[in-house]
Amino acid sequence: MLTATDIHLRRGDNTVLKGVDFHLSMGEMIGLIGPNGAGKTSLLRCLVGLERPERGEIRLGDKSLAHWPARALASEIAYLAQSAACHWPMAVERIVALGRLPHLGSWQSPAATDVAAVKQAMAATDVAHLRHRQATALSGGEQARVQLARSLAVGARGLFADEPVAGLDPGHQIQVMELLRGHARSGHAVVIVLHDLTLAARYCSRLVLMAEGKVAAEGSPAEVMTPGNLAAVYGIAARIETHDTGLLVVPAGLAHSR
Numbered sequence: 634m635l636t637a638t639d640i641h642l643r644r645g646d647n648t649v650l651k652g653v654d655f656h657l658s659m660g661e662m663i664g665l666i667g668p669n670g671a672g673k674t675s676l677l678r679c680l681v682g683l684e685r686p687e688r689g690e691i692r693l694g695d696k697s698l699a700h701w702p703a704r705a706l707a708s709e710i711a712y713l714a715q716s717a718a719c720h721w722p723m724a725v726e727r728i729v730a731l732g733r734l735p736h737l738g739s740w741q742s743p744a745a746t747d748v749a750a751v752k753q754a755m756a757a758t759d760v761a762h763l764r765h766r767q768a769t770a771l772s773g774g775e776q777a778r779v780q781l782a783r784s785l786a787v788g789a790r791g792l793f794a795d796e797p798v799a800g801l802d803p804g805h806q807i808q809v810m811e812l813l814r815g816h817a818r819s820g821h822a823v824v825i826v827l828h829d830l831t832l833a834a835r836y837c838s839r840l841v842l843m844a845e846g847k848v849a850a851e852g853s854p855a856e857v858m859t860p861g862n863l864a865a866v867y868g869i870a871a872r873i874e875t876h877d878t879g880l881l882v883v884p885a886g887l888a889h890s891r
C-alpha cells in the first residue's frame with residue numbers, strides 16, 4: 634500500500650530521520666517503537682503527508698505521496714495525532730462526524746453511509762453512550778477514544794495512529810488494540826506508535842524499532858523484541874517471556890553499560 638525509501642527529514646536544526654526505509658501492506662498492523670526522540674512521530678507525519686522529507690520518496694499505491702490531491706489523500710489515510718485532545722466544545726457525535734468530511738462536497742449533508750460510519754466508529758471505541766456530551770468535558774482517556782472514533786469513521790484504507798492507547802486504562806487499552814488488530818485483519822493497513830512493549834509484541838504483526846532517526850531492527854515481534862535490541866536501543870535489561878497470549882516484556886532495570 635505504501636513504500637518509503639531513504640527518507641531524510643530535518644526539523645529545526647536537527648536531522649531527525651536519517652535514511653529510513655519503510656513499507657506497509659494491506660492487512661498488516663505495524664508497531665513503531667523506540668525511545669523518546671527516536672523519530673517515530675516524525676516518520677508517521679512524513680508517511681501521512683504532513684512533513685515533506687528533504688530526501689527520499691514515499692509512494693502510496695502507484696503514485697508519489699506528493700502527487701495525491703489533498704481530499705483524495707484524506708480519504709485514503711486517517712491520522713490520529715499524539716495526545717489528540719478535543720479542543721472544541723462540540724458534542725462527541727459531531728466530532729466523530731468530522732471524520733466523514735473528506736467524503737462530503739461543500740454544503741453536502743451526510744448520507745446514510747456517513748451516519749452509519751459514525752455510529753459504527755462510536756460503538757467500536759465505546760463512546761456511543763457519550764455521544765451527546767461536550768467533548769471538552771470528558772476525561773483524557775474518553776477524549777482519546779473519541780479521537781480514535783473520528784479517525785476510524787473516515788473509513789480510510791490506512792490508519793496511522795500516534796500512541797492511541799496512551800492514557801487509557803488496561804481494559805480500554807486491550808479493547809483498542811483488539812479493535813485495531815481486527816481492523817487490519819479485515820483488510821486495512823494500520824501503523825501505530827507504542828511505548829508498551831508487551832502490547833506491541835502481542836498485537837502487531839510486524840515491529841519497526843527506531844533509534845536516533847534510523848531503523849534499528851524490524852521484523853516479527855519475536856525477531857525484534859530481543860534482550861540485545863532492547864539493551865542497545867533503550868538501555869534496559871529486559872526479560873522476554875513467552876506466554877500463550879504472546880510475548881511478555883519485563884523491563885528488569887537499566888542495562889549495566891549505562
Ligand SMILES: Nc1ncnc2c1ncn2[C@@H]1O[C@H](COP(=O)(O)OP(=O)(O)OP(=O)(O)O)[C@@H](O)[C@H]1O
Binds near residue numbers: 672
Ligand atoms: N518542531 C521541531 N523542531 C526541531 N526539532 C524537533 C521538532 N519536533 C521534533 N524535533 C526533534 O526531532 C526528534 C524526533 O522527534 P519525534 O517527535 O519524531 O520523536 P518520537 O520518537 O516520536 O519521540 P516520543 O516517543 O518522545 O514521542 C527529537 O530529537 C525532537 O527533539
